[in-house]
Amino acid sequence: MVDAFHEDPVFGTEARSTPVPLGFEAISPVEAMPEGGEAVSGGGIWIQIFRVFAENKLAVAGLIIVVGMVLFCFVGPFIYHTNQTDQQALLVTPHALTNAPPGTGHPLGTDGTGFDILGRLMYGGQTSLTVGFVSALVATVVGVTFGAISGFFGGWGDAFMMRVVDVLLSIPVIFFLIALVTIFQHVTTTLLIAIIAFVSWLIPARLIRGETLSLRTREYVQAVRVAGGSRKRIVGRHIVPNAVGTIVVFATFQVADSILLLAALGYLGFGVPAPSTDWGTMLSNGSQTAGNGWWWQIYPAGLCIVLVVIAFNFIGDALRDALEVRLQRR
Amino acid sequence: MAGFLLRRAVQALIVIVGVILVVFLLSQLIPGGECKAVLGPKATMHNCVRFNRLNGFNQPVLRQFVEYLKGLIWPFWHPNLGYSYKFNEGVTSVIAQRLPKTLVLVGTSTIISLMVAIPLGILQVVRRNHPVDYSVTGMAFVFYAMPTFLLGTLLIIWFSFDLGWFPSQPPSAQSAWAVFTDPQAFVLPIITLSAVTVASFSRYMRSSMMDSMAGDYIRTARAKGSSQRRVLYGHALRNALIPILTLIGLSLPAIVSGAVITETVFNYPGMGQLTVYAAGNSDIPLVLGTTLVATVATVVGSLLADVLYAMADPRIRFGAL
Numbered sequence: 001m002v003d004a005f006h007e008d009p010v011f012g013t014e015a016r017s018t019p020v021p022l023g024f025e026a027i028s029p030v031e032a033m034p035e036g037g038e039a040v041s042g043g044g045i046w047i048q049i050f051r052v053f054a055e056n057k058l059a060v061a062g063l064i065i066v067v068g069m070v071l072f073c074f075v076g077p078f079i080y081h082t083n084q085t086d087q088q089a090l091l092v093t094p095h096a097l098t099n100a101p102p103g104t105g106h107p108l109g110t111d112g113t114g115f116d117i118l119g120r121l122m123y124g125g126q127t128s129l130t131v132g133f134v135s136a137l138v139a140t141v142v143g144v145t146f147g148a149i150s151g152f153f154g155g156w157g158d159a160f161m162m163r164v165v166d167v168l169l170s171i172p173v174i175f176f177l178i179a180l181v182t183i184f185q186h187v188t189t190t191l192l193i194a195i196i197a198f199v200s201w202l203i204p205a206r207l208i209r210g211e212t213l214s215l216r217t218r219e220y221v222q223a224v225r226v227a228g229g230s231r232k233r234i235v236g237r238h239i240v241p242n243a244v245g246t247i248v249v250f251a252t253f254q255v256a257d258s259i260l261l262l263a264a265l266g267y268l269g270f271g272v273p274a275p276s277t278d279w280g281t282m283l284s285n286g287s288q289t290a291g292n293g294w295w296w297q298i299y300p301a302g303l304c305i306v307l308v309v310i311a312f313n314f315i316g317d318a319l320r321d322a323l324e325v326r327l328q329r330r
Numbered sequence: 331m332a333g334f335l336l337r338r339a340v341q342a343l344i345v346i347v348g349v350i351l352v353v354f355l356l357s358q359l360i361p362g363g364e365c366k367a368v369l370g371p372k373a374t375m376h377n378c379v380r381f382n383r384l385n386g387f388n389q390p391v392l393r394q395f396v397e398y399l400k401g402l403i404w405p406f407w408h409p410n411l412g413y414s415y416k417f418n419e420g421v422t423s424v425i426a427q428r429l430p431k432t433l434v435l436v437g438t439s440t441i442i443s444l445m446v447a448i449p450l451g452i453l454q455v456v457r458r459n460h461p462v463d464y465s466v467t468g469m470a471f472v473f474y475a476m477p478t479f480l481l482g483t484l485l486i487i488w489f490s491f492d493l494g495w496f497p498s499q500p501p502s503a504q505s506a507w508a509v510f511t512d513p514q515a516f517v518l519p520i521i522t523l524s525a526v527t528v529a530s531f532s533r534y535m536r537s538s539m540m541d542s543m544a545g546d547y548i549r550t551a552r553a554k555g556s557s558q559r560r561v562l563y564g565h566a567l568r569n570a571l572i573p574i575l576t577l578i579g580l581s582l583p584a585i586v587s588g589a590v591i592t593e594t595v596f597n598y599p600g601m602g603q604l605t606v607y608a609a610g611n612s613d614i615p616l617v618l619g620t621t622l623v624a625t626v627a628t629v630v631g632s633l634l635a636d637v638l639y640a641m642a643d644p645r646i647r648f649g650a651l
Contacts, residue, residue: 167348173584174587175587175620178617179356179609181609183356267477268590283477295487313475
């Protein structure tokens with residue numbers, strides 16, 4: 001019965017009921033570990049973490065998907081040349097095809113404007129992946145800083161900062177995004193990154209604040225304080241590095257969430273303006289003519305989104321197990 | 331229990347005031363001011379000054395906020411949320427026609443999600459590490475990663491266009507109660523909106539049930555000689571359900587977000603579709619109005635979920651927490 005309860009609330013295989021010491025020494029029970037499993041045997045913590053990660057087949061699959069997708073989107077266009085910017089080309093090219101089914105010349109057909117879908121997947125994927133990565137990075141950095149400051153200083157400042165998080169977090173995220181897009185009018189990739197980061201830094205702020213609250217009472221932090229370390233040094237050199245597991249795991253899940261948010265915005269018609277595109281916008285355009293049976297305008301883009309998001313979720317789960325992080329998704 | 335509820339209510343009130351402040355600040359952020367948004371980017375200086383004076387936008391910011399707050403509080407049954415330039419009507423009355431539809435959609439979907447997710451979670455615990463468990467987990471993964479609009483579009487293509495089982499959109503002219511009079515039209519939207527919720531609720535239910543099964547009282551119940559059935563449903567389930575109630579409150583913002591997408595996919599005239607339409611037409615007062623109303627409704631909904639939680643959990647009911 002006992003080891004059946006190694007499950008995290010949402011997707012995970014981590015002991016919840018049994019008190020596991022939080023820290024890297026808890027990794028030892030994994031089979032690949034050498035007997036005895038001392039904390040820093042066999043080449044350092046990071047190598048051990050990597051081994052635990054590599055044990056997880058789903059995570060390796062996820063990593064392969066992500067790397068493959070990045071290559072597809074960013075290197076693919078150098079091999080598979082298509083015109084993805086010039087809408088006028090249609091007017092001057094007499095035999096250009098709109099809504100052509102997959103076949104000669106266009107492996108995945110063309111869309112309503114005549115753009116080649118395979119090339120467009122690469123082109124749109126560049127936007128989706130870039131926005132996903134960068135906004136997750138920005139959200140994590142901002143959230144970690146905010147949360148660490150809030151948790152470390154405590155008192156009224158902390159209470160106020162956390163109420164700010166509560167308030168912003170209570171606004172349904174799609175409404176928030178739409179309101180921000182409407183106010184700033186001219187949608188660009190940079191604006192989308194900023195907006196998605198702005199609605200996403202709240203969760204890491206809350207997580208890191210909680211982590212900081214527990215870390216700042218630890219003995220080594222007390223020791224630094226007694227030794228006369230400045231507050232900036234304590235937060236920057238001791239608290240944040242010790243919360244790195246939580247941070248990395250959050251950031252991984254956030255890439256998936258950011259890609260989904262961008263896709264939702266794109267679907268609602270607030271994605272990057274034409275001729276640029278992203279996977280959500282492609283799906284939006286394709287589903288407007290869903291009744292025509294032009295499946296090639298819907299399935300490829302949908303598959304790309306789902307694949308990348310599942311891949312990041314797999315990686316995030318494995319990292320959570322490898323880094324022994326207790327993190328509830330959403 | 332009274333103490334717990336009072337604390338929660340005060341918390342909710344603070345959040346609502348905060349959200350009002352945020353929405354007000356957003357309206358101050360409009361590049362070029364509200365004038366350019368309403369009169370157009372090429373509005374002359376003269377017209378802008380006139381517009382600002384007529385609408386009180388030339389007042390100090392704090393004064394404007396106080397006026398805004400006053401308009402919201404009284405009369406409270408018809409708060410002043412501003413004027414929709416697209417509909418040429420007060421924002422409040424535009425929203426009032428749409429809000430019930432979204433509430434019905436979100437409410438029905440949440441209840442159905444629970445009705446599906448709880449048995450699924452139990453099933454996974456009973457058939458732990460069996461193919462059933464794994465396949466439900468796999469499905470949860472897929473639905474978790476599937477954007478709402480993609481699922482909605484696929485459902486429309488498969489079940490509406492190809493098979494013709496369900497209409498591709500609910501009749502838009504009917505009242506909010508159409509979900510009961512014409513349930514067939516709501517099958518696809520509700521599946522679309524519920525899928526993600528079922529995925530996350532059933533995962534949570536599974537682990538909550540697992541946790542509950544590890545409790546000392548389960549061992550006690552088994553030692554007393556209770557049957558597996560009684561242990562599962564009499565002891566484990568009742569304790570496992572309590573965290574789920576808090577989860578409803580926490581998930582509401584996400585469900586409401588999902589409703590925006592679902593309404594757009596299925597062309598259902600609720601708050602979400604209204605917001606998307608308003609945003610597409612740069613009707614900023616309307617967008618901010620729906621954002622505020624949706625948030626307040628979410629906060630109130632979460633509060634209600636906590637009231638249920640307080641009533642269900644004896645530790646809170648008898649004032650231990």
